Amino acid sequence: MSFLPALRALLLACALSFLALASAGAQGLDAAVERFKADSFSDTEAGIAGVAASGSPQGVAILEALLDRRLFAGAPGVFFRDKAGQGFNAATGSPATVPAEAGMVRLNNRLRNLVQAALGSMTLLSPDPAQRFRAAEAVFKSRDATALPAVEQALAKETVRNVRRVLEEARAAIILSTTTAPEADRIAAAQRIAEAGDNDAVAILRQFSAQSTGGLKAVIDQGITAIEQAQRIRAWVQTVWFGVSLGSVLLLAAIGLAITFGVMGVINMAHGEMVMIGAYVTFVVQELFRSHAPHLLDWSLPISIPLAFLTSGLVGIAIERGVIRFLYGRPLETLLATFGISLVLQQAIRTWFGPTNREVSAPSWMAGSFEFLGLQITYGRLWIVVFTLVVFAALLLILKATPLGLQMRAVTQNRRMASAMGIRTRFVDAMTFGLGSGIAGIAGVALSQIDNVSPNLGQGYIIDSFMVVVFGGVGNLWGTLVAAFTLGIANKILEPFAGAVLGKILILVLLILFIQKRPRGLFALKGRAVEQ
């Protein structure tokens, strides 16, 4: 890589002064850590710079501790704890107990960026590839010219492909932002950054587009256009993915209702509360795990699924036996009664668990995201989509391939005939309602991951659930599936143009128009069942 000699000399000088400081390391470090005692952001800033410049062996440990809130300063000195909780004296690096009067050194976001940048330059040559990767990313962000020699050195011996890529990008970012660097180098750097093609890349290019002229500007603008074009295509794929993800949540919330409302014809306004109960079961299970078996916390969600199904199912059966069975064939009264039940359940939960949100944490396998075709896909959403499809398939199987499913269909299609054939219709009614409610409970387990676990959880989903079932066609599970994904994707297509509020209104208007045209929904049931 050709490079302006003057700049190289400058950087060499920087590196030399770096080394010179390192020889006087201990003293520089002493003075630097002293600054942490002041508990003012400007002193802490000086301290960070001092620790980074000291070249001391424990510098990295000190800055990492600072970032993780493990650095303490006070009259007796400056101390840090390592990840295992062992205390050290920051100035000497020797083990020490952290005195109680030493307070934690505070940071703000600006200083956090500085610490990350400093750590980046210091750990570029770390033996751990993950740390090198983080370091390269930090340098890419900070674009600190003094880190260039270290980046070059790291690049020379880097073998891991991922780290190499980020290092190259980091070097390009530094060169592009060094206005004294030769034009040819900066153009090459701009091209290298444009290749990265992500949001960070376009952010850097945009920043320099305005300040540069001639050939460099042309290359930068070309890069920006290329990235923007790629992003436009990606945006469509992303919209579809967001729609699928929203659709899966809608389907999950509506699928239980497809049984109680769709198959049985009961307008169950307490459906949302069944979802809420499922979410609270998840909370209780997780609390129990937290206090009794913290190491199994990641398993609390799978274990909550059957428990939520049973709890919500039993509550559902109790509601059916206690109230709804007296009201079959009287939809208005059913609507009012179940609405009342929903209020009772909400207030019961509020009195029992309190009105505030309850924490349900995400298991480690649901946290974070990965990149796929340039799309950021979050694990949580992906799992919910998968989970929804599994629940849907299981429900379909129950209805089509089990005796209970057969009886359910028989009873809902012709109650008297089914009864004459020896089916205990009342028992089947209770079981059907229980099944629908239980599935709602399972939905609550998944929704606890993306929404608040509060007494109001269910309210947010009841309208959407009815919308999905009515749109899909009452009594048709496949219709519910198609409706949920259609509404999800339509919503996400409308949202960027119309905004979230207007988007929702538009969807409702479109739905009303659709129902005018096809009162029985997308997939209308035909035959005798319709007559009832």
Added chain:
Amino acid sequence: MSFTRRGVLGAALGGATVLASGYRPAFAQAAPIKVGILHSLSGTMAISETTLKDVMLMLIEQQNAKGGLLGRKLEAVVVDPASNWPLFAEKARELISKEKVSSVFGCWTSVSRKSVLPVFKELNNILFYPVQYEGEESERNVFYTGAAPNQQAIPAVDYLMSKDGGEAKRWVLAGTDYVYPRTTNKILEAYLISKGVAPADIMINYTPFGHSDWQTIVSDIKKFGSAGKKTAVVSTINGDANVPFYKELGNQGIKATDIPVVAFSVGEEELAGIDTKPLLGHLAAWNYFQSVKDPANEAFIKAWKAYKKSDKAVTNDPMEAHVIGFNMWVKAVEKVGTVDIDKVIDALPGITAPNLTGGVSTMLPNHHITKPVLIGEVRADGQFDVVWQTKGLVAGDAWTDHLPGSKDLEADWVTLKCGNYNTVLKKCG
């Protein structure tokens, strides 16, 4: 049914402490002074308002333990407007006409305050309103102990524009679609433009109440933030919608060090129920944080934890506002020696009461109070680290200086006797 079970219980508790602290004959003769508490105990707002009711009960209990007020016992009258705005007006009427309360502490949402306003004006009573709000109002019967926009929103934006705040150049104003975020964002937009921010560098976004699918909006914010300028989000997103919002930010990899979010409606109470991992480093602007080191605050937290019988009980900004408001009311009543509404209203401006962050707040002639503004950073235990605060106390401004319609308006109930005096036309209203 004004005597809810809790109300009776509260009164009984109050009575019990009084008996324990020594029998005072005055109590037996004079009728108790009734204080109305108008906070939702059921419905969507119960999440925020229930604790405010408890704080009031505790304050009244403490006052009774000190010997009551004017030698009379204080009695709390608790009603439940159930997050239902018209019911707020009905319950307010019930408190004033039937219970004959001497003042009311209540409301959270602006729409509930607007709903009770005509009642308070018609029946002439006092309302202490403890929540940060959009301003643009000053009524004779209402005392606003929460923050006006210049005591929360404007300083927060100033902080983000400062060196320590990251020198933000591009702004996302995200809010829930109702009056408080819309007015606040209108003020902020005007303010930012007056500070030289180009309109293209401001993105305004509204979402419905309880919005839970933030994927599109967060990815829009991410895209908006990739213009090569430091971007910050000012969030007036209300209560429940916040958790999924922050979760989505975390999921899509937006860190506070890249795009900080400063929230006006996220406090300790809201954080108590959620996984704080995705929020670390994000900011909130308030006039009080539980983590503030101050003897008065520590005493209050201790009393609150003892009252709630829970070590996990948290305190928050609107609770502090009620503490200040209640103490100011007590002082004003003691000053005039009566609970007569008109006399107390006239006595309140100028009354001072210590706040819980080490200062002394004053009730201003415009019925707002002076408060410090603090910027806090979310930490792992659901508390905030104060990273910045105003030098002294900021006086609440009822009518913002940044909107053309209200620039010339002034509220002064002492000399002008007017809530919206126009300084250009030189007349009231």
